[in-house]
Structure formats: C-alpha cells, structure tokens
Amino acid sequence: MAEAVCVLAAGVGSRFKGSTPKLRTIFRGKELVRWSLEAALAVPAEEHFVVVGGTEIGDLIPKGFEVLENDRYQSGMASSVMVAIEEARLKGLNAITIGLGDQPGIDARCWTSVFVSRTSPITVATYDGKRRNPVRLAESVWGLMPAVGDLGARELISSHPELVAEVACDAEPFDIDTLEDLEIWR
Helix, strand or coil, X not given: CCEEXXXXXXXXXXXXXXXXXXXXXXXXXXXXXXXXXXXXXXXXXXXEEEEEECCCCHHHCCCCCEEEECCCHHHCHHHHHHHHHHHHHHCCCCEEEEEECCCCCCCHHHHHXXXXXXXXXXXXXXXXXEEEEEEEEEHHHHHHCCCCCXXXXXXXXXXXXXXXXXXXXXXXXXXXXXXXXXXXXC
C-alpha cells in the first residue's frame, strides 16, 4: 500500500499579528513550520507533500517534499486537504496522513503512529482523550471530504464515527494561531 503524509502550510495566519508571517516566526530556535515539516519527513511514507499558498516558505521546505500549490487557500483548510487528496489520487496512493504546519509540538512518533494505523478508514490522533491532528484518511473516504471551509476532516470525523479509529499520542498538540499562543508556548 503506497501512502503519503502531508503538512498543510497554506494561508496567511490572519489572527497572528506579528511582524513576521506566522509560519516563518522563530519558535524554540527555528521557524514554526520547520517543526511540522521535520516531524512529517521522518515518517516512512512513499510520498511527502506540503501544501502552500499565501505565505512564501519555499526556502524552509526540506528536500524530500513535493510542494503542492493551493491557489484557493482563502476558501479554508478544506481546499488544502483537497489539493493533497487530488495529488494522492493522481499518484495512485491508498491513504494520506495530514497534519498542520502550525502545530510544532506534534512529533515524528505521533505522525508515525497515525500513519501506520490500518484498523479503520479514518485514524485520528488523541491527546489525553481529545482528538487532534494528524489524521489518516484512506482512499475510501476521500469522496466524503468537504471541499470548502475551515473544518478540514473534523466534519467527516464527526459525521462518520463508525469509520474512525483513535491512536493515543504523547505529545503537545497546541496550535500557534496568535502572538499570545506563541508567548504561552515559548
């Protein structure tokens, strides 16, 4: 079974009011997006994607990633998920594990735990019982994904609980959405 992992890194981070674009902001010694990219790259997937748009981060993307451009990033996270799914379809892949570029506390162990889970069409990471990213989506559920909006796979997960398996992860699943978030987690 050939699969991909994907970091969603499109958007402008409109709630982040810093002098530097959010994903380029230094967090614990390196650019915020690098934490997610490096964790995802450590997963033994056949393909590694990063979906970009809105903020230039090309110089921060390590070798080993295929860069996918989302020209519709302003329509919400779902459009980035769809860009990744379309590329996975074109490549004949069977599943894709997706995470966010602004969650630096999610490590490679968590990404890998979700990636290797094959018990259900949808696998979601949990942290102290709360569902968060990354999420693995088998090809059989790609057609159920919403094409627009900011919920990503959350809508699919909540509407089809019978298709979902959970994987407990021991990591910090916080998002950096605002300057206040950055200060709390530094």
